[in-house]
Amino acid sequence: MPDIAFATSGSTGPPVTWLRTEAQLRAEAELVHEAVLGSARFGRIVSYAPPGHLYGRLYGHELPRLRDIPVTGLWDEPLTVPPLDDGAPTLLVCLPSTWQLLARHLPALARHGRVTALHSTGPATPAAHQVAGRLAETGFRAHELLGSTETGAVAHRPIAGKHTGGVPWRLLPDVEVLPGTLADDGAAARRLRVGSPRLARLSGAEAPPDDWELPDLVAPLGPRTFHHLGRASRLVKVNGVRCDLARVEDLARERCPGLDLVCAPVSDPVRGEHYEVFYAGPETVDPAALRRQLGRLPSGLPAPRAVHRVPQIPRGATGKVLITELTAAARPAEEAEHV
Amino acid sequence: MTTTVPTTEEIHDRIRSVLAARIGDAFTDVPSDADLQKALGERYDSLTAMECISAVEGEFGIEVDFVADDVRFWFSSVERMVRFTHERLEDSAALGLGT
Numbered sequence: 001m002p003d004i005a006f007a008t009s010g011s012t013g014p015p016v017t018w019l020r021t022e023a024q025l026r027a028e029a030e031l032v033h034e035a036v037l038g039s040a041r042f043g044r045i046v047s048y049a050p051p052g053h054l055y056g057r058l059y060g061h062e063l064p065r066l067r068d069i070p071v072t073g074l075w076d077e078p079l080t081v082p083p084l085d086d087g088a089p090t091l092l093v094c095l096p097s098t099w100q101l102l103a104r105h106l107p108a109l110a111r112h113g114r115v116t117a118l119h120s121t122g123p124a125t126p127a128a129h130q131v132a133g134r135l136a137e138t139g140f141r142a143h144e145l146l147g148s149t150e151t152g153a154v155a156h157r158p159i160a161g162k163h164t165g166g167v168p169w170r171l172l173p174d175v176e177v178l179p180g181t182l183a184d185d186g187a188a189a190r191r192l193r194v195g196s197p198r199l200a201r202l203s204g205a206e207a208p209p210d211d212w213e214l215p216d217l218v219a220p221l222g223p224r225t226f227h228h229l230g231r232a233s234r235l236v237k238v239n240g241v242r243c244d245l246a247r248v249e250d251l252a253r254e255r256c257p258g259l260d261l262v263c264a265p266v267s268d269p270v271r272g273e274h275y276e277v278f279y280a281g282p283e284t285v286d287p288a289a290l291r292r293q294l295g296r297l298p299s300g301l302p303a304p305r306a307v308h309r310v311p312q313i314p315r316g317a318t319g320k321v322l323i324t325e326l327t328a329a330a331r332p333a334e335e336a337e338h339v
Numbered sequence: 340m341t342t343t344v345p346t347t348e349e350i351h352d353r354i355r356s357v358l359a360a361r362i363g364d365a366f367t368d369v370p371s372d373a374d375l376q377k378a379l380g381e382r383y384d385s386l387t388a389m390e391c392i393s394a395v396e397g398e399f400g401i402e403v404d405f406v407a408d409d410v411r412f413w414f415s416s417v418e419r420m421v422r423f424t425h426e427r428l429e430d431s432a433a434l435g436l437g438t
Contacts (some may be wrong), residue, residue: 078385078386078389079385079388079389079405079410079411080405081405081406097386097389100389100393101389104405105405105406239386270386270390271386287364288363288364288365291363291365295381295382303381306363
């Protein structure tokens with residue numbers, strides 16, 4: 001059986017293909033089913049995650065195949081309500097955007113009482129915490145996976161109601177943590193470096209790497225638990241689609257030379273994360289024109305949520321962009337400049 | 340309790356304003372009878388539609404039922420959104436629920 005290919009947008013360059021063996025896919029689906037989902041017997045899986053990506057493949061294809069569970073694939077229909085009428089124990093495979101849909105159907109989820117939600121590809125949204133909190137006293141369960149196309153799932157935690165604070169992440173049983181690179185700011189945070197039998201093989205390489213460093217910054221708690229503090233890289237995940245902001249900036253500068261242009265990450269209630277473009281430049285370049293230029297980025301890179309013209313890009317003494325000041329400066333003009 | 344239902348013209352203007360705030364200037368020249376997905380392409384994908392539905396709900400104090408209401412139909416153009424919203428407001432007024 002040939003290895004299965006999964007493409008990423010690449011950390012700094014063109015798309016990269018990562019290969020996984022069938023055995024790795026099976027192992028991951030089994031592992032998460034046991035360690036995270038408690039080997040629950042599901043009568044149905046409803047997946048909102050596209051099967052061309054690792055997460056969707058694992059829980060919308062591999063797990064159903066291994067456990068002979070019927071699948072309802074709704075990855076092309078994000079507004080379609082999951083079927084809950086028959087009362088079958090159901091696993092919902094969620095993207096960040098799925099939670100807005102679930103938040104509209106709390107009574108049905110509460111009545112059902114046998115729904116488990118699995119979340120990945122980006123941070124849990126405020127709607128995810130709202131749903132988990134509102135259904136805390138019912139049979140509804142929700143779990144969050146942290147990982148990447150390169151590593152597969154690395155850690156998990158329950159999704160808690162919004163008032164319960166940060167729940168630590170717990171490593172999956174076959175994952176080993178290695179010393180990662182220290183964060184730039186000198187704090188105790190390190191990048192999450194892991195080894196596991198489920199690391200993917202880069203297309204063209206003979207074998208998977210011994211270990212892999214994720215862009216995620218973590219602070220260890222116990223030997224196998226940690227807090228997630230953010231990301232060291234300029235990666236955002238727009239409803240699970242990886243987008244390297246440095247790459248978008250390079251592409252935008254190529255298309256619009258002469259602009260002082262910056263991409264800033266923003267939280268998005270539907271998509272989890274997104275980004276907006278801020279630029280300073282000639283009056284002849286209006287935000288709508290730049291927005292059209294960025295509307296067709298290569299390699300499936302998502303277009304910006306908004307484009308703002310600002311008088312200047314604020315920078316500190318070292319030249320670092322002051323993101324908070326930048327986004328604050330743009331807000332008063334949002335009505336006019338939000339395109 | 341007597342509740343005054345906004346005119347369709349008022350609803351139309353408020354919906355256009357709500358959508359413009361979310362979609363941006365690309366929406367300005369889109370006719371109200373145009374299919375938004377065809378007119379705007381990826382700018383009006385399913386997730387943007389979801390955002391617009393939430394915004395219209397908030398603007399008029401109505402609720403859209405994703406099971407009972409055919410959201411793909413009613414939220415495919417401004418004109419349909421106006422009809423849907425007007426009917427929903429009239430229903431609420433008839434039941435004395437207010438808006």
